[in-house]
Amino acid sequence: MYLLNVLLAMAIFLMPLAQFAEPSKVWASTEVVQFSDPSLRERYYQLVQELRCPKCQNQNLADSNAPISKDMKAQIHSMLEAQNTDDQIKQHLVSRYSEFILYRPEVNTNTGFLWLAPLCFVLFGAVIIWRYAFSGRRVKADTTELTDKQQQQLSELLGEDDQ
Amino acid sequence: MNRIALFVPLMVFAILSLFLLKGLDRDPTELPSALVGEPFPSFILPSLANDQELLSERDLDSQVVLVNVWATWCFACRIEHPMLNQLAAEGIAIIGLNYKDQDQQAIQWLKQKGNPYLFNIVDAQGSLGFDLGVTGAPETYLVDAQGIIRYRRVGVVDQRVWDDEMSSLYQQLVGEME
Numbered sequence: 001m002y003l004l005n006v007l008l009a010m011a012i013f014l015m016p017l018a019q020f021a022e023p024s025k026v027w028a029s030t031e032v033v034q035f036s037d038p039s040l041r042e043r044y045y046q047l048v049q050e051l052r053c054p055k056c057q058n059q060n061l062a063d064s065n066a067p068i069s070k071d072m073k074a075q076i077h078s079m080l081e082a083q084n085t086d087d088q089i090k091q092h093l094v095s096r097y098s099e100f101i102l103y104r105p106e107v108n109t110n111t112g113f114l115w116l117a118p119l120c121f122v123l124f125g126a127v128i129i130w131r132y133a134f135s136g137r138r139v140k141a142d143t144t145e146l147t148d149k150q151q152q153q154l155s156e157l158l159g160e161d162d163q
Numbered sequence: 164m165n166r167i168a169l170f171v172p173l174m175v176f177a178i179l180s181l182f183l184l185k186g187l188d189r190d191p192t193e194l195p196s197a198l199v200g201e202p203f204p205s206f207i208l209p210s211l212a213n214d215q216e217l218l219s220e221r222d223l224d225s226q227v228v229l230v231n232v233w234a235t236w237c238f239a240c241r242i243e244h245p246m247l248n249q250l251a252a253e254g255i256a257i258i259g260l261n262y263k264d265q266d267q268q269a270i271q272w273l274k275q276k277g278n279p280y281l282f283n284i285v286d287a288q289g290s291l292g293f294d295l296g297v298t299g300a301p302e303t304y305l306v307d308a309q310g311i312i313r314y315r316r317v318g319v320v321d322q323r324v325w326d327d328e329m330s331s332l333y334q335q336l337v338g339e340m341e
Contacts, residue, residue, distance in 0.1 A: 096197055098296070
């Protein structure tokens with residue numbers, strides 16, 4: 001019984017990882033889309049997962065049944081068939097629906113802080129740790145030896161505790 | 164030096180609080196429009212009143228207009244309609260974009276509820292809506308006399324929205340023409 005619980009807990013914790021392994025199958029399993037070339041299918045699933053529905057916010061296009069995301073998926077489909085690159089398709093949609101629809105925003109002056117912030121936090125943490133370690137050494141260097149009398153007092157105090 | 168360092172967590176907390184406090188006032192459904200400041204997209208689509216007549220972006224030129232995206236299936240458009248009638252009565256030029264709708268139902272709607280539109284563009288497939296970045300109906304765009312989109316409203320235009328956000332911009336754009 002205990003083993004079963006552990007396995008169950010592990011399965012629950014590992015479930016989110018499944019989407020990294022096989023992303024398209026997790027989110028867009030119900031969709032049936034025909035392509036002239038199978039390689040387009042991979043790119044299609046990649047795009048509909050990375051692009052966000054402007055109407056039903058916090059859903060990607062793959063997940064959303066809103067009319068607008070159906071239109072957008074149809075547009076992506078036809079642009080893929082027309083030999084457009086992924087960047088051209090994204091640009092086409094961003095020029096109409098703004099950068100909001102990119103779940104992975106581009107690096108520009110607006111999003112620069114967003115991209116750089118984690119690096120800043122890591123550096124900040126490193127500085128803190130470095131300073132902490134440095135000041136720790138300094139405290140050690142400042143330590144003075146106990147005099148014989150103090151050492152004797154210390155032993156007495158510790159001795160009392162033992163009894 | 165050390166005393167100042169003690170206040171660093173407080174300062175970080177204060178900055179974060181201000182940042183989050185500002186976020187509380189923001190409506191997450193209000194998206195930045197990609198088309199504000201851009202020319203109205205080009206199109207060739209039939210008119211609702213006469214499907215033999217083709218309309219294009221040239222028909223919006225040389226006056227300040229509201230372009231209102233609507234449909235008979237859109238419930239909020241029912242609520243918005245009296246306001247559009249009122250604005251039209253005040254002499255404001257409104258052009259309808261009948262979005263993914265049935266022509267006969269749309270014509271019936273205008274007969275019943277009054278017609279505030281100078282003319283209606285029939286966008287049965289939603290292709291012009293797509294180029295405009297429309298996410299649903301109703302939506303309203305303010306287009307200046309040069310055909311540049313200056314403002315976008317997602318959702319119903321009511322008296323409060325008109326007074327607070329649109330009226331002064333409309334007057335300013337009309338003023339720019341003269």
